[in-house]
Amino acid sequence: MTDMITLRGVSKRFGSTEVLRDLDLTVERGTVFALLGPNGAGKTTIINILSTLVRPDSGAATVAGFDVVRQREQVKRSISVTGQSAALDEVLTGEENLRMMARLSGLDPATSRRRTAELLARFDLGGAARKRAKTYSGGMRRRLDLAISLLLTPPVVFLDEPTTGLDTRSKFELWDSIRGLAELGTTVLLTTQYLEEADQLADRIAVLDGGRIVAEGTAAELKARIGGEVLAVHDAHGEVLRELPTDGTLAGLRATLATLEHDDDGDAVSLRRPSLDDVFLAVTGAKS
């Protein structure tokens, strides 16, 4: 079995809102897969279905070979989930949080203590181990949350927008941890709103919009579709007039500039990295 996660024709609606539409997805063992999309695209619903929290209306999904509806208990034993809101007990200390979750994960008391000590050290939480989680900063909460997810080394890890709200240093630390997971052979499915994050971490990326996958491929493949850089034309007040994708080469840039028919006094140009918006606009065929 090389496919650790599969979704086949999965649809889900909440009330009158169609959240997922006939979705197909495959994630191979030992890879990092990123779901990229704006808020409301259906990213979290996919994670919730795969982690058995939500049942699909139609279609089938498997994790580690187990059906997420009919084999929930086996699925739960194969995964760990880090949700968008840090799932911590505010009243307990970081150490107590880890110990509690270790016991609930089925570790015996001695192993729970050992794993807790290891993870506190690995996530640089040793100094705050005996402080209540309520007093933790955003970055510390995320690190504790991730440490809890890694008490066992499950074959599949879900990370829902793991770096949203983190400062740059914490974000880089978290990226290192995620890379470390992949090196150990864990399959990682993460959601993100940031192209850069998907670019840095993922072997493959799926762009999600309105409950459907509108593009899928490696970071290089996706970037090739939208060009390497975006040329922005501003007026004298800094207002963006036009944004044009380019492939990042000098020839490409000249060709793009040549398409600008006229320029007013005071117009300025700048080059920037493509954002999620650019990928999104390119793959959905929407016009800016």
Next chain:
Amino acid sequence: MSLVAESTFIKRSIIHAVRTPDALIMATIFPIIMMFLFTYVFGGAFDANGSYVQYVVPGIILLCAGFGAASVAVDVAQDMTTGIIDRFRTMPIRASAVITGHVVTSLIRNLVATSIVIGVAIAVGFRPDATPLEWLAAFGLIALYILAITALFAAIGLAASSAEAASGYGFIVMFVPYVSSAFVPVSTMPSWLQGIAQHQPLTPIIETIRGLLRGTAIGDNGWVALLWCLGILLVATVWTAIVFRAKAGRR
């Protein structure tokens, strides 16, 4: 069946109770204030001989239990509205054991509060004439009542949309004891109210405890009290199971 999840959650709730002692303090202080109020302020008007304290203490004990149990609704609602419940649900455990943890801790907390309240009652002149066996029966019934009402409030906390809403529902329970034989005999009420007061669950429970501690007639009240407690416990447990299942996957 392994009870690791249950024992882990009970430990968690006990740590919560110790670190946020407000619930225990409120469950103790409030009934003691009520006891002073009814003994020293109203007591003289109800009974000029000063023996009203002998009548009112069983009612205060039940008031204390109901008041203390209400805080479990807030604890449960808080867990259900934060991300932590989703983590429990994605673990290979019976996630509803988190509620068992809250209920068991509330039972312990309210038994402590009740013991303190009985101690204060004796200090202000309550003179029970119960035999050890009667004490045991009284404590057993009080514990069963606390368990039933705690389970009921856990279900309310589960069904409530937020911790604030759960706290609001908890307030309602404070008024139930007033329309019972807790503070005045039912026979002194207007006849239309007597029907309600006589047949609500608190009256037979209070009359049974009064009978056990002070030797008044119990009659059928003992069985009726027992049935009420078991009935409430059963309804609350079934309600909890249904709501917990229905709420799965909503978030």
